[in-house]
């Protein structure tokens with residue numbers, strides 16, 4: 346049985362106790378005061394060394410005071426040991442030295458801030474147990490503390506707040522000491538359902554600090570928030586935006602980049618890319634604090650040289666991930682049709698999950714790594730670098746989502762939770778080319794090359810009605826076009842932005858899309874280039890000012906745009922052009938289906 350509950354003033358957490366007893370077998374751990382149970386019976390006298398023989402007694406009885414506050418380790422981790430490790434880290438990792446140097450300019454150095462940290466017996470014990478938990482465990486805590494302090498300094502936080510951030514960084518993972526060790530083993534790939542054991546650690550850490558130390562409230566709070574994300578996709582509370590304290594936001598960024606900064610190749614570039622890959626995952630001010638450090642340090646080696654074989658492999662991995670995400674999307678779409686997921690909490694969870702998948706998919710497209718890339722681009726060093734980093738980051742986000750969905754399934758009925766399992770499994774799975782190939786082959790009507798996995802099933806059946814999607818940020822233009830085109834019998838959908846258009850395309854069979862070019866956010870050419878990849882049979886037209894003709898020439902040449910029409914439009918001609926576009930769509934669709942149909946019948 347796994348015990349991840351914490352009641353510091355009564356029951357002893359067995360995993361913490363086991364760690365303490367292991368330590369006590371090698372080092373001097375003793376009671377700093379008499380330990381009583383809640384009925385006043387003395388269990389352990391002051392000065393007694395903690396040993397395995399006391400384990401039973403300490404577990405069976407409810408204690409009057411928490412065990413953590415009644416014991417101490419001789420010569421445990423102290424500020425001197427922390428500072429030694431902080432300096433070692435800065436010497437070992439050049440990017441961290443840059444960040445520290447940058448944060449020290451004209452201000453108190455992050456090292457000075459950290460050296461003011463004070464902690465008592467309980468925290469010294471926790472950090473010593475952390476150190477014993479694995480080679481890099483204490484190093485990770487010190488690194489997060491150092492980076493958090495640098496970020497706090499760059500954001501201009503006052504000295505007291507910086508010291509609080511340094512402490513939070515150092516203690517951020519102490520809650521892990523209350524989790525069964527097998528769930529933390531670095532080699533173990535946790536099943537999404539096992540994630541519930543780990544997810545409690547920020548909250549446990551927060552409670553421990555609040556109960557055991559006299560630190561400012563902000564310290565414990567930041568520890569509780571260190572896995573929250575600005576866009577609400579974090580844990581344990583799914584806090585978003587300013588609901589996460591500034592120190593909590595800082596810790597979240599520092600914790601995320603700490604590991605990346607230890608990489609051999611271009612660590613700062615990796616960290617920066619990881620931070621911005623999902624829009625709004627972290628506060629803009631923090632992402633730009635990291636980016637500005639990156640820009641200042643030209644001495645940071647540029648992106649690593651990728652040889653041809655590596656470039657091909659990265660290209661291949663990106664393509665596999667592209668197919669994988671398409672299958673995830675497809676799985677989510679099919680779940681939308683399940684009656685038992687049609688209402689209530691199950692529907693809410695499904696909607697939220699699909700929204701997050703969509704965000705991840707868009708983030709992937711925005712890297713330009715989908716199959717629309719040409720081979721020259723594939724050899725481009727920077728694109729290759731992005732491919733390698735982004736592929737890994739995107740896979741992590743999918744796995745995070747799997748864990749989150751699995752966790753929230755606990756709030757659903759058994760049958761509803763069961764319906765989510767295929768989606769959880771897909772999100773968590775390592776993209777498997779042979780599985781993806783099978784899934785593609787199982788679709789009798791689809792082509793099996795290029796971007797075919799992004800084609801939705803329903804798109805390949807002949808549409809009952811001609812569906813036109815109009816995209817323009819000007820509502821007046823949209824209403825004028827709707828008025829003009831409605832008599833032609835089209836089903837007309839409208840979108841005010843490229844992003845909204847992609848949403849609509851994901852859920853509707855659109856034969857023809859007519860888009861403005863100049864729009865805030867995604868331009869018409871960007872949108873139609875993505876549509877070309879995602880829904881190649883959708884005929885794509887631009888309706889824009891004459892001045893934009895030069896901008897879109899390349900897109901026309903590359904086949905992303907079928908026709909460029911100028912504003913103001915000729916009302917007599919526009920309908921005819923669109924009818925011709927639908928004819929083309931139906932013709933193209935026929936061609937697209939033909940080879941697959943013959944394969945299916947073979």
Ligand SMILES: [Fe+2]
Pocket residue numbers: 485489517518600
């Ligand atoms: Fe951590």
Ligand SMILES: [Fe+2]
Pocket residue numbers: 517518546547571572
């Ligand atoms: Fe953590």
